[in-house]
Amino acid sequence: MVQLKGNEKSRFVASMFGRISRRYDLLNTLMTVGMHYIWRRNAAKLAAYDISGDFLDIASGTGDFAFDLLRFSNVNLVVGLDFSPEMLDVAVVKSHDLGFTSKFLPVIGDVHTLPFPDERFSGTTVGFGVRNFSNLQKALAEIVRVTGRGGRVTVLEIVRPRGKFFAIMFLRYFNWFTPKLGRFFARDYEAYRYLPESVQHFMSAKQLASVLESVGLRDIVIRTRGMGSVAIISGVKP
Numbered sequence: 001m002v003q004l005k006g007n008e009k010s011r012f013v014a015s016m017f018g019r020i021s022r023r024y025d026l027l028n029t030l031m032t033v034g035m036h037y038i039w040r041r042n043a044a045k046l047a048a049y050d051i052s053g054d055f056l057d058i059a060s061g062t063g064d065f066a067f068d069l070l071r072f073s074n075v076n077l078v079v080g081l082d083f084s085p086e087m088l089d090v091a092v093v094k095s096h097d098l099g100f101t102s103k104f105l106p107v108i109g110d111v112h113t114l115p116f117p118d119e120r121f122s123g124t125t126v127g128f129g130v131r132n133f134s135n136l137q138k139a140l141a142e143i144v145r146v147t148g149r150g151g152r153v154t155v156l157e158i159v160r161p162r163g164k165f166f167a168i169m170f171l172r173y174f175n176w177f178t179p180k181l182g183r184f185f186a187r188d189y190e191a192y193r194y195l196p197e198s199v200q201h202f203m204s205a206k207q208l209a210s211v212l213e214s215v216g217l218r219d220i221v222i223r224t225r226g227m228g229s230v231a232i233i234s235g236v237k238p
């Protein structure tokens with residue numbers, strides 16, 4: 001399933017998130033025992049550190065990363081871009097509840113062809129999104145293009161943990177537990193089988209950091225959470 005490439009992968013991912021949009025937040029909380037909120041806050045703190053202006057949150061989904069950014073007074077506005085209208089619908093409802101209606105702008109679009117001019121944003125973020133992109137290099141190049149000079153790109157992602165023993169145990173737990181949760185709470189076994197599979201085929205934090213470097217980012221910072229299974233990686237556009 002995760003061997004899908006290009007448009008086929010994009011279609012699969014968009015339809016999957018469309019189906020699970022209303023259960024996405026709950027399932028995240030169950031899978032991570034609520035830790036996903038803390039990881040996103042940590043990532044938002046790094047993303048907004050010392051940078052003011054408008055931000056772009058890519059693969060914004062139900063909007064939590066965007067809302068965490070908006071808690072910082074130096075963040076004026078967050079554009080939340082996602083190719084799943086159903087995920088963004090949930091984000092819009094949440095932005096009303098949180099009082100962020102005037103500062104959160106949802107945009108339907110694909111990261112591989114961002115509908116923004118060069119250097120439009122002071123900072124850009126992607127939370128749990130890069131693993132799903134059909135062409136990571138192209139997507140990151142687009143993200144760098146729309147980030148202003150001196151701006152920071154921050155990526156939060158589940159990665160292959162370091163250390164073989166822990167990696168195997170983590171993936172076994174993830175493989176076994178996640179689809180069962182998905183079947184029970186979201187009535188979607190396939191979607192939650194994709195998640196552990198996509199991690200299995202993804203990179204380590206170090207590998208992901210070198211991809212960020214290869215698209216021109218500098219001053220790379222890597223922080224890991226969740227016993228090495230989650231990485232917050234940022235880089236500055238020189």
Ligand SMILES: C[S@@+](CC[C@H](N)C(=O)[O-])C[C@H]1O[C@@H](n2cnc3c(N)ncnc32)[C@H](O)[C@@H]1O
Binds near residue numbers: 062
């Ligand atoms: C796991 S969710 C993450 C949502 C949110 N950022 C968070 O922190 O919970 C991944 C999101 O990426 C979006 N996505 C995946 N590939 C995309 C692409 N090529 N362009 C735009 N959005 C994409 C999906 O629709 C989904 O909403």
